[in-house]
Amino acid sequence: xxxxxxxxxxxxxxxxxxxxxxxxxxxxxxxxxxxxxxxxxxxxxxxxxxxxxxxxxxxxxxxxxxxxxxxxxxxxxxxxxxxxxxxxxxxxxxxxxxxxxxxxxxxxxxxxxxxxxxxxxxxxxxxxxxxxxxxxxxxxxxxxxxxxxxxxxxxxxxxxxxxxxxxxxxxxxxxxxxxxxxxxxxxxxxxxxxxxxxxxxxxxxxxxxxxxxxxxxxxxxxxxxxxxxxxxxxxxx
Amino acid sequence: xxxxxxxxxxxxxxxxxxxxxxxxxxxxxxxxxxxxxxxxxxxxxxxxxxxxxxxxxxxxxxxxxxxxxxxxxxxxxxxxxxxxxxxxxxxxxxxxxxxxxxxxxxxxxxxxxxxxxxxxxxxxxxxxxxxxxxxxxxxxxxxxxxxxxxxxxxxxxxxxxxxxxxxxxxxxxxxxxxxxxxxxxxxxxxxxxxxxxxxxxxxxxxxxxxxxxxxxxxxxxxxxxxxxxxxxxxxxxxxxxxxxxxxxxxxxxxxxxxxxxxxxxxxxxxxxxxxxxxxxxxxxxxxxxxxxxxxxxxxxxxxxxxxxxxxxxxxxxxxxxxxxxxxxxxxxxxxxxxxxxxxxxxxxxxxxxxxxxxxxxxxxxxxxxxxxxxxxxxxxxxxxxxxxxxxxxxxxxxxxxxxxxxxxxxxxxxxxxxxxxxxxxxxxxxxxxxxxxxxxxxxxxxxxxxxxxxxxxxxxxxxxxxxxxxxxxxxxxxxxxxxxxxxxxxxxxxxxxxxxxxxxxxxxxxxxxxxxxxxxxxxxxxxxxxxxxxxxxxxxxxxxxxxxxxxxxxxxxxxxxxxxxxxxxxxxxxxxxxxxxxxxxxxxxxxxxxxxxxxxxxxxxxxxxxxxxxxxxxxxxxxxxxxxxxxxxxxxxxxxxxxxxxxxxxxxxxxxxxxxxxxxxxxxxxxxxxxxxxxxxxxxxxxxxxxxxxxxxxxxxxxxxxxxxxxxxxxxxxxxxxxxxxxxxxxxxxxxxxxxxxxxxxxxx
Numbered sequence: 001x002x003x004x005x006x007x008x009x010x011x012x013x014x015x016x017x018x019x020x021x022x023x024x025x026x027x028x029x030x031x032x033x034x035x036x037x038x039x040x041x042x043x044x045x046x047x048x049x050x051x052x053x054x055x056x057x058x059x060x061x062x063x064x065x066x067x068x069x070x071x072x073x074x075x076x077x078x079x080x081x082x083x084x085x086x087x088x089x090x091x092x093x094x095x096x097x098x099x100x101x102x103x104x105x106x107x108x109x110x111x112x113x114x115x116x117x118x119x120x121x122x123x124x125x126x127x128x129x130x131x132x133x134x135x136x137x138x139x140x141x142x143x144x145x146x147x148x149x150x151x152x153x154x155x156x157x158x159x160x161x162x163x164x165x166x167x168x169x170x171x172x173x174x175x176x177x178x179x180x181x182x183x184x185x186x187x188x189x190x191x192x193x194x195x196x197x198x199x200x201x202x203x204x205x206x207x208x209x210x211x212x213x214x215x216x217x218x219x220x221x222x223x224x225x226x227x228x229x230x231x232x233x234x235x236x237x
Numbered sequence: 238x239x240x241x242x243x244x245x246x247x248x249x250x251x252x253x254x255x256x257x258x259x260x261x262x263x264x265x266x267x268x269x270x271x272x273x274x275x276x277x278x279x280x281x282x283x284x285x286x287x288x289x290x291x292x293x294x295x296x297x298x299x300x301x302x303x304x305x306x307x308x309x310x311x312x313x314x315x316x317x318x319x320x321x322x323x324x325x326x327x328x329x330x331x332x333x334x335x336x337x338x339x340x341x342x343x344x345x346x347x348x349x350x351x352x353x354x355x356x357x358x359x360x361x362x363x364x365x366x367x368x369x370x371x372x373x374x375x376x377x378x379x380x381x382x383x384x385x386x387x388x389x390x391x392x393x394x395x396x397x398x399x400x401x402x403x404x405x406x407x408x409x410x411x412x413x414x415x416x417x418x419x420x421x422x423x424x425x426x427x428x429x430x431x432x433x434x435x436x437x438x439x440x441x442x443x444x445x446x447x448x449x450x451x452x453x454x455x456x457x458x459x460x461x462x463x464x465x466x467x468x469x470x471x472x473x474x475x476x477x478x479x480x481x482x483x484x485x486x487x488x489x490x491x492x493x494x495x496x497x498x499x500x501x502x503x504x505x506x507x508x509x510x511x512x513x514x515x516x517x518x519x520x521x522x523x524x525x526x527x528x529x530x531x532x533x534x535x536x537x538x539x540x541x542x543x544x545x546x547x548x549x550x551x552x553x554x555x556x557x558x559x560x561x562x563x564x565x566x567x568x569x570x571x572x573x574x575x576x577x578x579x580x581x582x583x584x585x586x587x588x589x590x591x592x593x594x595x596x597x598x599x600x601x602x603x604x605x606x607x608x609x610x611x612x613x614x615x616x617x618x619x620x621x622x623x624x625x626x627x628x629x630x631x632x633x634x635x636x637x638x639x640x641x642x643x644x645x646x647x648x649x650x651x652x653x654x655x656x657x658x659x660x661x662x663x664x665x666x667x668x669x670x671x672x673x674x675x676x677x678x679x680x681x682x683x684x685x686x687x688x689x690x691x692x693x694x695x696x697x698x699x700x701x702x703x704x705x706x707x708x709x710x711x712x713x714x715x716x717x718x719x720x721x722x723x724x725x726x727x728x729x730x731x732x733x734x735x736x737x738x739x740x741x742x743x744x745x746x747x748x749x750x751x752x753x754x755x756x757x758x759x760x761x762x763x764x765x766x767x768x769x770x771x772x773x774x775x776x777x778x779x780x781x782x783x784x785x786x787x788x789x790x791x792x793x794x795x796x797x798x799x800x801x802x803x804x805x806x807x808x809x810x811x812x813x814x815x816x817x818x819x820x821x822x823x824x825x826x827x828x829x830x831x832x833x834x835x836x837x838x839x840x841x842x843x844x845x846x847x848x849x850x851x852x853x854x855x856x857x858x859x860x861x862x863x864x865x866x867x868x869x870x871x872x873x874x875x876x877x878x879x880x881x882x883x884x885x886x887x888x889x890x891x892x893x894x895x896x897x898x899x900x901x902x903x904x905x906x907x908x909x910x911x912x913x914x915x916x917x918x919x920x921x922x923x924x925x926x927x928x929x930x931x932x933x934x935x936x937x938x939x940x941x942x943x944x945x946x947x948x949x950x951x952x953x954x955x956x957x958x959x960x961x962x963x964x965x966x967x968x969x970x971x972x973x974x975x976x977x978x979x980x981x982x983x984x985x986x
Contacts, residue, residue, distance in 0.1 A: 015488070015572060016481050018397025022667045025683070055665075057395045060481030116390050118662045147394070147662040209664075217670050217681060217798055 019055035053094025066096035095205030106155030112188025131233035171195035248275035310766020335384025355423030367412030400661035402678030413776030433503030453548025527580030627846035690724035697782030699849035705753035712757035724791030736780025803894025902949035
């Protein structure tokens with residue numbers, strides 16, 4: 001990506017974020033983009049082309065993941081940024097914050113096994129019609145790690161119908177052969193959902209960590225496709 | 238309260254020790270002072286039974302920047318960077334309250350690391366429990382495993398440090414007393430080391446972090462006593478951890494250190510405010526005077542005694558230059574933390590505690606630190622929990638071997654620990670290049686352009702049968718693990734878990750083990766930079782197996798993916814560096830004795846006896862170099878060391894990669910197939926090597942006079958072993974399933 005034009009990503013820094021440095025490193029070192037932290041008390045997102053809400057435990061998350069972060073000053077700015085069509089990606093805790101703040105529908109509850117799970121899973125790219133997956137091949141299978149305790153996606157039937165109908169389910173947990181099975185579902189998510197977009201398709205929430213699959217030393221570089229898609233979309237617009 | 242014999246005993250002091258206190262301060266101490274002194278003189282804080290012997294350990298070397306005595310040891314990793322690391326026990330709290338006990342164990346060791354200015358990069362844990370399928374204690378053991386693992390996950394995951402490896406062993410000797418030893422390692426620039434030192438008369442003493450509550454009072458003293466029927470009542474002594482607060486404390490402390498406003502800093506761990514104030518004064522050659530009215534408190538009406546002895550977590554004490562306090566306060570405020578001045582540095586060498594101005598305790602630092610009693614406890618021949626000679630050994634058939642191999646792979650100690658390590662975020666910070674389950678864990682250090690390999694090893698059963706040899710074998714195995722990924726061992730930390738040192742036969746175990754560990758660390762060039770001693774691991778008079786655990790850090794000069802342990806492809810030559818059974822004598826009596834400590838004896842024969850395997854440290858060291866040279870030259874596709882379960886188990890495990898590659902082995906051995914397959918002789922590593930590279934590998938081994946016979950070839954899916962003409966087969970897939978699913982089955986009861 002060395003010769004691609006450099007965009008400026010903002011990585012939101014909550015006091016309990018802990019994948020913040022990983023996201024920054026992947027964007028800067030593996031994708032050659034410019035990236036900076038945004039403190040959770042800031043409301044100024046000017047100069048950023050895309051916003052990333054990283055993984056971690058935003059404010060400790062003892063109550064419910066993301067439940068307090070939705071009230072932070074930066075979140076109202078992110079909300080406005082999204083309303084104006086800006087690209088927002090929430091990863092893991094970032095996804096939890098996006099559903100808590102209503103930017104994405106549904107809820108993320110405790111994993112079915114009731115404990116934290118860290119492992120590399122397979123994701124089926126359900127739709128390439130999004131700024132986050134347009135660099136993927138239709139039906140491509142990506143190996144990307146998960147690491148969460150509250151990643152079981154839930155939505156009522158009506159919401160699910162809409163998500164499925166409008167191709168807003170972007171990633172689904174599958175086995176290595178690409179089949180949607182209960183065994184391939186690491187947390188009990190309904191319909192094996194791993195990532196969804198909003199109606200405007202400019203806000204993505206996903207439990208797996210693409211920033212952990214951006215460097216060959218980490219064993220997979222499939223996560224780069226998500227960021228490369230974003231970069232491509234931003235450059236084209 | 239008047240101080241009488243009963244009060245003195247409640248504080249874990251002997252009458253003689255009390256009389257020593259009176260003589261030293263020239264008067265009777267008040268109760269607060271007694272509390273302060275007793276906790277600093279506890280075994281946990283003073284090392285009064287162990288100090289004499291710990292001096293026998295090697296502690297210095299070319300790369301050692303800071304040795305024992307500080308919050309953590311520090312080693313130079315090159316390119317201007319250093320690593321701080323240490324291991325510490327949290328055994329007693331983890332038995333009483335497994336979740337919080339283990340969680341705060343992780344919290345405590347992390348604070349030790351970032352107190353010195355290093356950002357934590359990795360955590361590992363050495364865990365020992367009673368068997369999950371124990372007929373009597375199984376239920377409780379499973380409860381403890383679940384709690385401990387959950388607690389470690391809770392703390393490390395939220396804090397944002399990867400838990401990348403360790404060990405987990407089950408043995409009935411840990412039924413009443415699990416061992417939870419937490420290791421942490423952090424990275425910083427080597428010119429940015431901070432010390433726990435109070436300097437500059439008149440400088441402010443600043444308290445930061447969590448408020449002080451009544452939790453954990455006398456935790457250090459609890460850790461210095463045996464368990465009995467009333468141990469459950471000690472649950473209030475266990476602290477409650479808040480990993481989010483610790484994360485804030487980390488970021489705030491590192492930011493304050495970076496801004497140059499901090500002169501000295503120390504965490505409040507065991508013995509809380511007491512330990513941090515007197516140790517900082519002690520190291521700085523100064524005194525510290527504080528007023529408790531300024532200490533942030535979570536509860537009302539706390540007495541000076543309670544405030545001084547509280548072990549509330551996530552607190553730090555720091556010294557700043559007078560005049561810049563406001564900058565310190567501003568940084569901590571940004572992170573939403575309390576930071577208040579509670580006192581000043583003085584010139585009189587005394588820890589003076591006031592409560593609203595009135596002096597409530599006044600004790601010389603030296604009395605609390607250097608002048609704590611030092612014991613030369615009597616030591617006799619170590620206690621031996623099993624006979625020297627065992628039963629008549631069976632003569633199993635080839636089919637029996639296949640059966641035994643499957644059973645061994647599913648045994649608690651040898652089965653996959655995936656169900657445990659998947660609960661830990663082992664990838665956060667994107668540095669983990671060799672994940673848990675490998676011989677050694679490896680993390681890259683992005684700033685320094687190198688990688689660090691690390692492993693924890695201990696073998697209580699070996700040590701129970703011969704403390705000296707067992708401790709040496711642990712060091713040897715740890716270095717061997719590092720060599721399989723191509724790392725050069727550079728420094729070590731140790732956690733010494735033993736029973737009651739007042740019993741001469743337990744003290745005998747301790748002395749032998751420490752001497753053995755010292756000899757091995759000297760031999761393998763891994764000085765010990767610090768660690769921890771945990772005595773009184775006994776319940777109702779039954780001591781645990783003596784369990785010295787060693788953690789060793791090794792250096793790799795690249796940041797790429799290291800060689801793995803799994804066979805990659807069929808058709809590769811399998812070479813056994815070190816030979817089939819090195820160091821094994823033909824004396825049948827000795828051989829049978831040294832087989833009695835094996836996993837085969839424990840799992841298949843159901844009884845253990847004898848001695849640990851024989852170790853030739855000089856030979857072992859040459860094996861390490863051989864393997865390291867081969868791996869570094871990228872001549873091997875995989876490297877896996879032999880340890881528990883011997884050659885049979887190691888061959889099967891090499892096949893458990895994503896492709897389930899098997900092997901066809903043909904061996905002729907002067908020993909019976911039973912010993913050849915399952916004896917646990919050290920100094921051996923299995924390699925898979927392409928045909929083109931096998932000659933180069935052989936010549937590296939030749940140069941170091943180490944045999945590296947080709948014992949077979951890898952092949953798809955099937956394990957076939959032929960020894961002295963007898964052959965057995967197993968499906969790698971079937972072995973894998975039994976290995977992979979076993980722990981989950983056991984833990985679900």
